[in-house]
Amino acid sequence: MLVAAEDCPTGQYTANKECCKACGVGEGVVQECGVNQTVCEPCLDSVTYSDTTSHTEACKPCTECHGNKRMIAPCVETDDALCACAYGFFREETGDCEPCRTCPIGYGMILSCSMNQDTVCEKCPEWTFSNVDNNMDPCLPCTICEDEEITIQECTPISDTECFDPNPRVASVTPFFNTTYQDTTMTDPEIMATTPGGSQPIPPSGAAENLIPVYCSILAAVIAGLVAFIVFKRWNSCKKNKQGGNSHTVNQTPSPEGEKLHSDSGISVNSDSTAEQPAGHMQGKNDLHLYNSLPPHKQEEVEKLLTSSLEQTWKNLAGELGYQDELIDTFTREEFPVRALLSDWSNKDSATTDALYTALRKIQREDIAQSLYSDSTATSPV
Numbered sequence: 362m363l364v365a366a367e368d369c370p371t372g373q374y375t376a377n378k379e380c381c382k383a384c385g386v387g388e389g390v391v392q393e394c395g396v397n398q399t400v401c402e403p404c405l406d407s408v409t410y411s412d413t414t415s416h417t418e419a420c421k422p423c424t425e426c427h428g429n430k431r432m433i434a435p436c437v438e439t440d441d442a443l444c445a446c447a448y449g450f451f452r453e454e455t456g457d458c459e460p461c462r463t464c465p466i467g468y469g470m471i472l473s474c475s476m477n478q479d480t481v482c483e484k485c486p487e488w489t490f491s492n493v494d495n496n497m498d499p500c501l502p503c504t505i506c507e508d509e510e511i512t513i514q515e516c517t518p519i520s521d522t523e524c525f526d527p528n529p530r531v532a533s534v535t536p537f538f539n540t541t542y543q544d545t546t547m548t549d550p551e552i553m554a555t556t557p558g559g560s561q562p563i564p565p566s567g568a569a570e571n572l573i574p575v576y577c578s579i580l581a582a583v584i585a586g587l588v589a590f591i592v593f594k595r596w597n598s599c600k601k602n603k604q605g606g607n608s609h610t611v612n613q614t615p616s617p618e619g620e621k622l623h624s625d626s627g628i629s630v631n632s633d634s635t636a637e638q639p640a641g642h643m644q645g646k647n648d649l650h651l652y653n654s655l656p657p658h659k660q661e662e663v664e665k666l667l668t669s670s671l672e673q674t675w676k677n678l679a680g681e682l683g684y685q686d687e688l689i690d691t692f693t694r695e696e697f698p699v700r701a702l703l704s705d706w707s708n709k710d711s712a713t714t715d716a717l718y719t720a721l722r723k724i725q726r727e728d729i730a731q732s733l734y735s736d737s738t739a740t741s742p743v
Contacts, residue, residue, distance in 0.1 A: 368380065369381070370383065371383050371394070371416045373394055373416065374394075375394060375395065375396065375397060375398055376395070376396045379398060381394030381398065381399050381416050382394070382398060382399050382401075382416065383399070383414050383415055383416040384399065384401035384411070384414070384415060384416065384418075385401075385414050386411060386412060386413065386414060386439050387403060387404055387410075387411055387438040387439045388401040388402065388403055388404065388411055388420070389401065389402060389404055389409065389411045389418065389419040389420030389421075390415065390416065390417055390418060390419050391419070393416070393417055394416055399416050402420075403438060404420035404438040404439075405420070405438070406436075406437055406438055407423060407435060407436050407437070408422070408423060408436075409421060409422055409423060409438075410423055410436055410437065410438055410439060410440060410441050411438070411439070412439055412440055412441070421441070423436030423441060423442050424436065424441050424442045424444065425442070426442065426444035428458070429446060429447050429450045429458035429459075429460075430444040430445065430446060430447060430458055431444065431445055431446070431447045431448070431686045432444055432445075432686065432690070433445045433690075435690070445476055446458035446476060447686075448680045449461055449474070450474075451474050451475065451476065451477060451478055451479050452476060452477050459479070461474030461479060461480050461496050462474070462479050462480040462482065462496060463480070463494050463495060463496045464480065464482035464491065464494065464495060464496055465482075465494055466491060466492055466493065466494060466519045467484060467485055467490075467491060467518040467519045468482040468483060468484055468485060468491060468500075469482065469483060469485055469489070469491045469498065469499040469500030469501075470482055470495070470496055470497060470498060470499050471483045471499065472725070473496070473497065473723065473724065473725050474496055475673075475677075476673065480496040482496075483500070484518065485500035485518040485519075486500065488502065488503050488516065489501060489502055489503060489518070490503055490516055490517060490518055490519060490520060490521050491518070491519070492519055492520055492521065497723050500518075501521070503516030503521055503522050504516070504521050504522040504524065505522070506522060506524035507524070507526075509526065509527075509528065510524040510525060510526050510527075511524065511525045511526075511527060512524060512525075513525050650713045650714050650715055651707075651712060651713055651714075652703075652706070652707045652712045652713060652714055652717060653707050653712070654714075655714060655733070659732075659733070660703070662732055663703070663717075663729060663732065663733065664699050664700055664703060666728070666729045666732060667699045667703075667729065668697075668699045670726070670729075672698075674724065674726060675698065675699050675702060676689055676693075677724040678702075678720055678721065678724055678726075679692065679702050681720035681723050681724060682702075682706055682716070682717075682720055684702075684706075692705075714733050714734075717730075717733065718730045718733055718734075721733075
């Protein structure tokens with residue numbers, strides 16, 4: 362009997378004394394062994410699974426992630442699905458997913474909400490404040506008024522310092538006024554009329570009339586400069602046409618570059634003089650802070666730091682960058698998930714180093730955030 366048991370792992374036999382076979386991992390029993398041999402069938406991907414070898418168990422139904430839970434590993438024939446709390450929720454000791462705590466006004470975040478931990482808040486210490494309800498931002502440092510400014514309201518845990526500049530830096534027409542007007546402004550109570558929104562003196566009508574010739578002179582200078590510019594452009598255009606006449610016949614139909622833009626004053630300006638470089642200048646300015654503008658070695662450094670961290674780190678980063686759970690799961694199945702994430706994100710118009718810096722700070726990875734603007738190569742502590 363002992364030898365027979367070793368020859369038959371299941372320990373059961375059919376009516377014909379044949380050892381009952383067991384269904385392997387990924388298979389379930391359709392018909393148990395008895396008169397006939399065991400009948401197995403494969404489990405259905407994403408529907409049923411079997412993670413054991415058995416001659417009696419059928420395929421088990423896959424777990425579904427409902428409500429405040431999200432799937433972090435799909436159900437396959439050999440393994441059940443794995444669920445975790447959705448973003449903005451954390452897992453309590455009971456196993457339920459509860460919303461992350463929001464730090465009220467006057468409190469700042471010191472530990473962000475994670476998969477198994479709620480948000481940890483602290484009351485804003487002295488010289489810091491928080492005037493919004495959130496679970497992302499810490500207490501902010503209070504504003505310090507400049508030497509020439511007056512402090513209207515001191516900083517409190519729920520509001521920032523309020524400063525007032527009694528002498529705002531604005532353009533002044535005082536140099537055009539004579540000494541007599543300045544003295545009158547300070548002494549004559551009739552001239553010290555004020556506007557409804559402030560206490561600045563209103564210049565008398567006589568002084569304003571004295572400025573009219575100045576304005577006319579400035580306008581005449583602008584018009585003269587514009588006319589000179591137009592004459593130069595026309596002369597330059599004619600010069601080019603004469604040079605080109607030696608090699609080909611001049612086209613009598615004006616080209617798009619030769620079209621003119623007419624202003625309300627009747628002055629015509631070549632369109633090529635109005636659209637030469639601003640577009641390229643703006644394009645270069647907008648590209649300064651794009652993630653793709655980072656040197657290749659800096660992008661590789663960020664990828665290495667994220668890859669060497671816990672898997673949840675780059676997934677949290679993906680969530681902060683606006684990716685949904687389904688798309689994050691597709692990155693997980695890539696050979697290099699972090700590289701796939703950064704490559705996909707860098708093609709977006711919003712893919713700037715500032716956006717990546719903010720997202721890294723929100724997931725408490727200040728070390729990686731700082732590496733974006735540093736020259737040294739850092740390693741992740743996690």
